[in-house]
Amino acid sequence: xxxxxxxxYFDGRGKMESIxxxxxxxxxxxxxxxLETREQYEKLLQSGVLMFQQVPMVExxxxxxxQTRAILNYIAGKYxxxxxxxxxxxxxxxxxxxxxxxxxxxxxxxxxxxEDKVKQCAFVVQKATSRYFPAYEKxxxxxGQDFLVGNRLSWADIHLLxxxxxxxxxxxxxxxxxxxxxxxxKRISSIPTIKKFLAPGSKRKPISDDKYVExxxxxxxxxxxxxxx
Amino acid sequence: MSGKPVLHYPNSRGRMESVxxxxxxxxxxxxxxxLEKKEDLQKLQSDGSLLFQQVPMVExxxxxxxQTRAILNYIAGKYxxxxxxxxxxxxxxxxxxxxxxxYELIMMNVVxxxxxxxxxxxxxxDKATNRYFPVFEKxxxxGHDFLVGNKLSRADxxxxxxxxxxxxxxxxxxxxxxxxxxxxxRISNTPNIKKFLQPGSQRKPPLQEKDIPSLMAxxx
Numbered sequence: 001x002x003x004x005x006x007x008x009y010f011d012g013r014g015k016m017e018s019i020x021x022x023x024x025x026x027x028x029x030x031x032x033x034x035l036e037t038r039e040q041y042e043k044l045l046q047s048g049v050l051m052f053q054q055v056p057m058v059e060x061x062x063x064x065x066x067q068t069r070a071i072l073n074y075i076a077g078k079y080x081x082x083x084x085x086x087x088x089x090x091x092x093x094x095x096x097x098x099x100x101x102x103x104x105x106x107x108x109x110x111x112x113x114x115e116d117k118v119k120q121c122a123f124v125v126q127k128a129t130s131r132y133f134p135a136y137e138k139x140x141x142x143x144g145q146d147f148l149v150g151n152r153l154s155w156a157d158i159h160l161l162x163x164x165x166x167x168x169x170x171x172x173x174x175x176x177x178x179x180x181x182x183x184x185x186k187r188i189s190s191i192p193t194i195k196k197f198l199a200p201g202s203k204r205k206p207i208s209d210d211k212y213v214e215x216x217x218x219x220x221x222x223x224x225x226x227x228x229x
Numbered sequence: 230m231s232g233k234p235v236l237h238y239p240n241s242r243g244r245m246e247s248v249x250x251x252x253x254x255x256x257x258x259x260x261x262x263x264l265e266k267k268e269d270l271q272k273l274q275s276d277g278s279l280l281f282q283q284v285p286m287v288e289x290x291x292x293x294x295x296q297t298r299a300i301l302n303y304i305a306g307k308y309x310x311x312x313x314x315x316x317x318x319x320x321x322x323x324x325x326x327x328x329x330x331x332y333e334l335i336m337m338n339v340v341x342x343x344x345x346x347x348x349x350x351x352x353x354x355d356k357a358t359n360r361y362f363p364v365f366e367k368x369x370x371x372g373h374d375f376l377v378g379n380k381l382s383r384a385d386x387x388x389x390x391x392x393x394x395x396x397x398x399x400x401x402x403x404x405x406x407x408x409x410x411x412x413x414x415r416i417s418n419t420p421n422i423k424k425f426l427q428p429g430s431q432r433k434p435p436l437q438e439k440d441i442p443s444l445m446a447x448x449x
Binding site for chain 2: 063065066070074086087089090094097101132135
């Protein structure tokens with residue numbers, strides 16, 4: 001019996017959230033170790049399990065994987081969410097790259113001042129509605145299929161749903177003007193594993209609050225003076 | 230039309246340089262269309278060639294690929310530089326992503342405000358010698374010539390590229406790392422890479438301060 005993957009991170013979204021989404025969508029149960037104190041982090045550092053002294057780290061299949069992209073690539077490949085050949089993988093990588101950039105604009109959001117949050121919010125919404133959402137709407141329009149790549153569920157669909165929901169938290173009508181994305185959102189959200197992840201009681205994390213920010217700053221001794229894009 | 234990949238980017242390293250390295254290491258000839266002014270970017274944007282309105286973009290095998298990782302992953306997979314199975318790929322991805330973080334730090338130094346530049350560079354070089362290089366020195370303790378699977382992979386190409394970029398700012402960066410020194414010599418001597426390291430190749434020089442304004446003008 002294979003042990004469940006173990007996720008090492010803070011009790012919050014950050015860079016680990018996409019990994020939680022992907023595992024959940026793949027129907028893979030996982031455990032979490034939350035970083036809460038500086039001592040705990042230093043112990044992890046000294047034990048040598050963090051290759052570049054950073055989290056996220058995921059123990060999976062006998063490996064201690066770090067680097068978010070490496071972890072996501074591995075999970076996607078292992079659970080058949082990475083396309084059927086090199087060309088499908090290239091499309092998936094492209095699409096995930098876009099949603100990663102988009103969600104990346106929101107990574108530092110919890111750490112910003114109230115004033116900068118307003119600016120950053122407007123910035124992200126503008127990028128989403130003028131650059132990213134139109135691109136995915138067009139992909140769906142051009143092939144008329146239910147999923148972004150290869151007429152079947154892939155990592156790209158899961159990542160896009162995550163991005164859409166994050167944007168809607170900032171602007172509830174972010175998808176107005178994108179009918180195919182609206183239908184896509186409904187469709188992907190109702191996939192059983194994803195529906196379960198979206199229901200209360202799952203391992204999905206809420207929007208990061210001040211407690212999260214305080215914990216990260218205290219544990220890492222970083223991110224005291226974060227500027228918007 | 231030659232069927233060679235075509236790289237769309239300014240005539241500078243930036244985010245395209247690792248693509249040039251990988252193609253060169255794979256022995257793949259490629260063409261380049263340099264963006265020189267804003268209109269060049271706008272033309273690509275308006276004819277729908279850029280999925281997210283951004284470069285790098287590489288025309289290859291009938292696709293217009295954007296997103297640096299997508300491009301690199303495709304090339305590595307196509308030319309057998311991505312390991313033999315998912316576990317080797319996981320190791321390669323970890324190493325490559327770590328090096329990309331370091332490379333990005335060094336690359337970003339040139340656009341730091343004048344009063345922050347020195348501190349920023351010191352931090353980047355400190356990370357190179359205390360966070361990243363020790364990891365790869367330790368990996369090479371396995372006694373093989375290459376980082377993963379006893380065969381050349383994109384991880385080796387990426388490590389060599391990163392070492393050279395760090396050495397441009399700190400010539401003795403490898404002083405404490407004997408295995409990395411011999412790695413550097415060894416990988417630099419593999420035929421395709423040796424050719425790429427010679428004058429006249431498509432390798433780009435470091436960015437000069439004087440070139441920054443015209444680069445900025447393309448994108449802003």
